Amino acid sequence: MTSTGVLVGKHFYQGDEACAEGAIAAGCRFFGGYPITPSTEIAERLARRFPEVGGVFIQMEDEMGSMAAILGASAAGARAMTATSGPGFSLMMENIGLAVMMELPCVVVNVQRGSPSTGLPTLPGQSDVMQARWGTHGDFALAAFSPWSPQEMFDLTVHAFNVADRYRVPVLLMADEVVGHMVERVVVPPEDQIPKWERKRPDPKRKDSFKPFLAEDPDLVPPLAHAGEGYRVHFTGLTHDEQGYPEMDAEIHHRLVTRLVEKISHNAEKIVRTEDHFMEDARIVVIAYGSTARSARRAVKDARREGVPVGFLRLVSLWPFPIKQFREIADQVDAFIVAEMNLGQMALEVERHVRRPVTGVYHAGGAMMPPDRILEAIREVANRGDTHRR
Amino acid sequence: MATPIVVDSHPLDAILRADRIPHIWCPGCGIGIAMRCYAQAILDSGIPLDNHVVVSGIGCSGRVAGYMKIDSYHTTHGRAIPFAIGLKLANPNLAITVFSGDGDLAAIGGNHLIHAARRNVDISVICVNNFNYGMTGGQLGPTTPFGARTSTTPYGSPEFPFNFPYLLAASGANFVARWTTIHVRHLKRDILYMFGKPGFSFVEVLAPCPVGFGKLNYIAEGLDEMLLYKERCVIADGIPLDELGIDLRADQPIYVGRFVDRDLPPYKPVRLEDIK
Numbered sequence: 001m002t003s004t005g006v007l008v009g010k011h012f013y014q015g016d017e018a019c020a021e022g023a024i025a026a027g028c029r030f031f032g033g034y035p036i037t038p039s040t041e042i043a044e045r046l047a048r049r050f051p052e053v054g055g056v057f058i059q060m061e062d063e064m065g066s067m068a069a070i071l072g073a074s075a076a077g078a079r080a081m082t083a084t085s086g087p088g089f090s091l092m093m094e095n096i097g098l099a100v101m102m103e104l105p106c107v108v109v110n111v112q113r114g115s116p117s118t119g120l121p122t123l124p125g126q127s128d129v130m131q132a133r134w135g136t137h138g139d140f141a142l143a144a145f146s147p148w149s150p151q152e153m154f155d156l157t158v159h160a161f162n163v164a165d166r167y168r169v170p171v172l173l174m175a176d177e178v179v180g181h182m183v184e185r186v187v188v189p190p191e192d193q194i195p196k197w198e199r200k201r202p203d204p205k206r207k208d209s210f211k212p213f214l215a216e217d218p219d220l221v222p223p224l225a226h227a228g229e230g231y232r233v234h235f236t237g238l239t240h241d242e243q244g245y246p247e248m249d250a251e252i253h254h255r256l257v258t259r260l261v262e263k264i265s266h267n268a269e270k271i272v273r274t275e276d277h278f279m280e281d282a283r284i285v286v287i288a289y290g291s292t293a294r295s296a297r298r299a300v301k302d303a304r305r306e307g308v309p310v311g312f313l314r315l316v317s318l319w320p321f322p323i324k325q326f327r328e329i330a331d332q333v334d335a336f337i338v339a340e341m342n343l344g345q346m347a348l349e350v351e352r353h354v355r356r357p358v359t360g361v362y363h364a365g366g367a368m369m370p371p372d373r374i375l376e377a378i379r380e381v382a383n384r385g386d387t388h389r390r
Numbered sequence: 391m392a393t394p395i396v397v398d399s400h401p402l403d404a405i406l407r408a409d410r411i412p413h414i415w416c417p418g419c420g421i422g423i424a425m426r427c428y429a430q431a432i433l434d435s436g437i438p439l440d441n442h443v444v445v446s447g448i449g450c451s452g453r454v455a456g457y458m459k460i461d462s463y464h465t466t467h468g469r470a471i472p473f474a475i476g477l478k479l480a481n482p483n484l485a486i487t488v489f490s491g492d493g494d495l496a497a498i499g500g501n502h503l504i505h506a507a508r509r510n511v512d513i514s515v516i517c518v519n520n521f522n523y524g525m526t527g528g529q530l531g532p533t534t535p536f537g538a539r540t541s542t543t544p545y546g547s548p549e550f551p552f553n554f555p556y557l558l559a560a561s562g563a564n565f566v567a568r569w570t571t572i573h574v575r576h577l578k579r580d581i582l583y584m585f586g587k588p589g590f591s592f593v594e595v596l597a598p599c600p601v602g603f604g605k606l607n608y609i610a611e612g613l614d615e616m617l618l619y620k621e622r623c624v625i626a627d628g629i630p631l632d633e634l635g636i637d638l639r640a641d642q643p644i645y646v647g648r649f650v651d652r653d654l655p656p657y658k659p660v661r662l663e664d665i666k
Contacts, residue, residue, distance in 0.1 A: 030480055032472070056479045056659040061505040065472035068465065068502075072445070072476025075463060076484065080476065098466050227461040227477055228484050230440040234407070234456060236464035245410060246456060246464075 005053030006191050013186040015179045016041035016083075018150040019109055020049060021186070022157030023081050025194050028107070029055035030080035032069035034062055034088060037121045038177040039111035042083040063088035067095035067108070074104045075235065077226035079161050083109035086119060086128055089135070096170050097136035100260060102235045103213070103222065105164035105199065107157065109173040111180035112290075114365035124177035125365030126290055127342035132172045133319050139257050141264035143271050144172040144319040146289040150184040156316070162197035163271050167263055168221055174318060176341065178291035178368050199224050207231060213256075214242040220263035264320055273316035274325050278304060282311025284381055285329060287350055288339045289315040292369045296339050299374035308382045321349050330354040335381050339374045341365045357381075405429045405439065407459045414453055416524075418604075418612020420571035420597025424518050425454050427574055428489060431581035432460070435485070442485050445474040447499060450525045450599075451491035451518040468499030471506045474513045479659055482512075485585055492519040492533040492594075496552050500532065507561035507590045509657040514584035515592045517554065520599035521638065528602030535637045539606040554594045555649040556631040564589030566650035568634070570596040570619040573646060580648065589656035596636070596644070607639065619644065 006025045013021065020042050023031070031050065033043045043059070050057040056073070060066040063084055070080035084092060089110045099106050114120025115127045128135075132144045143163045145156045153175060160171040202210050202223040212233045215222045222242075225231035238246040239253045247253075264271070278300060279285070288296035293314045300312040313329070315322065336354060338347035339361040347360045361377045363369055400406070406429060415421050432442050439460055446455035448467035455462040465473045470488045478486045488495075495503050495517050506513065522540050523529040529542040530549070537546040558566045565587045569577040577595060584591035598604060598615035609615045618638065627647040634645050658664075 030476065032476060051660045051662045051665070054661070058475070058479060058659065060472060061501050064469060065475075065502050065505070068469035068472035069476035069479075071465075072463070072473035072478075073480035074476070075473075076477045076480035078476075078480040080480070094466055095469060098469075102463075226481075227443050227463075228441055228481055232440070232459055232461060234462045234464070236456065237466055238464065245407075 004191065005049070006188060006194070008188050008190050011186045011188065012183060013150050014041060014181060014183045015147070015150040015153040015175065016111065016181065017045050018153040018186045019083070019157050019173065019175070020045035021188060022154035023107070023161070024049060024053055024055070025154070025188060025191070026079060026158045026161040027196070028079040028081050028161060029053070030070060030073035030078040031055065031057050031082065032060045032066045032073070032080070033082045034060055034066050034084065036085045036088045038113055038180050039083040039085050039109060041180070042109060063091035064094060067092040070106045071095060071099055071102065071104045074106050075227050079165070081107040081109065083111065085111050085113050086115040086125070087117070089128055089131065093136040096142070097138060097140065098237045099170040100136065100140040100142060101237045103168035103224070103260070105168055106170050107160045107164055107173065108170060109175060112174060112176045120366050122177070123366045124291060124341060124368060126176050126292065126340050127345065127365055129174055129318055129342065130345045132174055139261060141261040142170050142172065142319060143167070143264065143317065144174050145273070145317050146174050146315060147179055148290055148293045148314065149179065150182055150186045153179060154186050154188065158194055162195060165199040166197040166221070167267060167271070168224055169264060174290070176290045202231065211242040212244045213240060215259060215263070219267055220259050268320040269324065271317065272320060272322045272325070274322050275314040275316055277312045279311040279313070279329065281309045283334045284308065284310045284337065284378060285333050286310060286312050286337045286339060286374065286378065287315065287346070289318060289346065292339050292341050295369040295371040296374050298371040299378060302371065302375050303378040308378055310378050310382070315346065318346065321353070323353050326350065326353045330356055335359065337361060337374070337377050337381060339369055341369060402426070402429045405432055405459055407457055410457050413457060415450060416601040418598055418600040419450070420520065420595070420599070420612065421451050421454065421518050423571040423574060424516060424577065424595045424597060425457065425489070427578040428454070428487065428516055428581055429458065431578050431585065434582055435585050437485050437585060441483060442487070443477060445470045445477065445486060445488050447490040447494035449491040449494045449523065451489060452494055454489040468494055468497070468502065470494065471499060471502040471513070471515070475506060475511050478511060478513055486513045488513060488515045490517065491524070492517060492521070493523045493531040496554070497532040504557065504561040507558050507563040507592070510562055510564060510589040510654050511657045512588055513590060514581070516581060516595060517592065518595050518597050519554065520597045520603060522599060522603040524599045524602035528606065535639065537639065540603065551636070553632070553635045554592070555634045558592045559631050559650045562590070562654060563592050563650060564652055564654055564656070565591035567648045568594040568596070568646045570623060570644070570646060571598065572616050572619045573623070589654060609638065
């Protein structure tokens with residue numbers, strides 16, 4: 001273990017454990033959470049590891065409290081995180097909105113299970129991906145990532161903290177039960193190879209004239225002053241002006257909400273991640289994310305062995321949606337197939353951005369998607385070339 | 391005719407956001423008095439102003455955060471206490487005060503209140519109790535006395551209210567007091583005391599809300615309620631906690647004072663070096 005507690009080297013980690021280690025490597029030192037299957041191992045590992053590295057672990061009374069506590073810690077300067085699953089994610093929506101409005105960086109991990117309601121606590125799902133985008137009330141933008149392996153549970157947790165700090169936004173790690181409980185090799189790189197994007201901080205020489213919500217830079221992100229630094233800031237969930245003071249004014253409201261959305265959409269290229277394979281000759285493209293992407297990759301390989309010109313595009317980030325990547329490939333291919341463990345959520349977004357037929361391979365959740373179902377869809381689309389929906 | 395006196399400064403200018411005045415509160419409201427006591431306690435505390443942080447939830451009392459010229463966080467309804475816990479644990483040097491109302495802290499935030507007291511987290515809570523939801527126009531709150539009329543209990547409340555000192559004492563708070571807006575010296579003294587008191591400390595401040603609560607309950611003016619406090623309040627530090635229920639309408643005493651002052655160990659995050 002290094003002086004900062006990062007366990008550099010090769011490990012055999014469960015996805016949830018890798019997420020916890022990613023948080024430590026990213027410099028996260030505050031966790032407030034409430035036990036919920038299948039995310040609990042993240043809390044359990046941090047409860048054991050944080051006392052070793054000087055982090056604060058607190059088990060809160062519920063998920064509303066967990067979310068509020070990590071925002072308080074973030075306001076005091078800490079990198080802060082919570083972890084949950086569907087039912088807890090619903091309860092966190094309230095203060096995810098507060099994080100958006102106060103522009104307080106934080107990371108929320110949702111290890112998705114079968115939903116709605118209590119659903120399938122121990123079995124996987126991917127049906128919270130639209131809730132991630134639209135769950136809290138109002139217009140807003142945030143970032144969400146979908147890991148497909150324990151290694152990515154580590155890597156994307158680090159990236160999530162970087163995006164959260166750099167753009168002052170809540171970032172969601174939308175894992176699923178398969179990835180959370182899967183055990184695989186995870187390589188923890190040396191600390192100097194762990195990327196670190198810093199929070200933009202105010203200039204202490206301009207303390208007296210500092211406006212905590214004035215975004216002077218083209219990236220639309222204002223510098224963040226922490227509690228106790230003497231800036232005497234006011235943060236509110238109410239619509240506020242650049243000083244942070246409440247304003248009941250349509251023009252100020254429009255300007256604020258537009259900036260909150262555009263600071264993500266204008267910086268999307270730096271946030272978004274996708275991965276593609278076999279795209280050189282592809283006429284059909286299979287889209288998938290999380291554990292379903294593992295099934296999709298297998299199905300694509302099998303179809304290519306049969307001679308079908310099919311490619312594979314994995315959504316590493318869900319939100320902001322990789323619009324640019326889709327527009328680039330949409331003109332070169334004939335059809336898209338979207339495989340996901342829900343009844344067609346990200347497929348709606350794909351349909352919005354491509355003028356090509358989109359075929360869905362859906363399952364409501366409870367088991368990992370079998371590759372054969374995706375393979376079958378590839379064959380059908382290849383043979384019929386139509387917009388048949390499954 | 392008297393000549394108006396024009397002042398260009400106020401003794402609390404150092405600590406109030408003068409550019410936010412006038413405040414939103416109604417004539418006769420007691421919240422300003424409680425804020426005044428909090429502000430004076432901050433100035434008297436000897437703790438650097440930059441180390442004081444106020445956190446509030448939603449409602450009339452929650453607006454205090456917007457008027458204090460210190461780091462201030464006006465959070466979501468009921469969540470001031472867990473937000474404050476995050477601030478305190480991430481930076482233990484901060485003097486964190488939660489300033490909010492009875493509905494915010496005891497109804498929607500009730501679970502956070504009792505658990506923060508149970509953990510004995512080192513924060514101070516100033517709870518203005520005006521017996522109703524004032525900002526939304528005078529509805530039933532968790533503190534509305536049995537039988538009292540509000541806009542959602544037009545025939546009188548069929549519910550029994552919380553007894554804050556009893557609740558907080560049972561939950562594990564280190565310090566619990568109750569004063570009213572006529573007890574400004576006691577109130578300021580105890581807020582100051584809470585700053586130095588390790589663990590969870592709580593002061594309930596009974597305050598008039600003539601527009602939201604009083605007008606339907608024959609306490610039409612703020613002054614009427616102040617006179618009621620003057621006539622009926624009894625300082626009773628050692629009284630059994632279960633006798634601290636309040637019924638403004640009944641001709642019985644309103645007990646105020648310090649009810650809990652103990653030294654249970656405050657919450658401390660686990661550190662490996664403390665265990666070994």
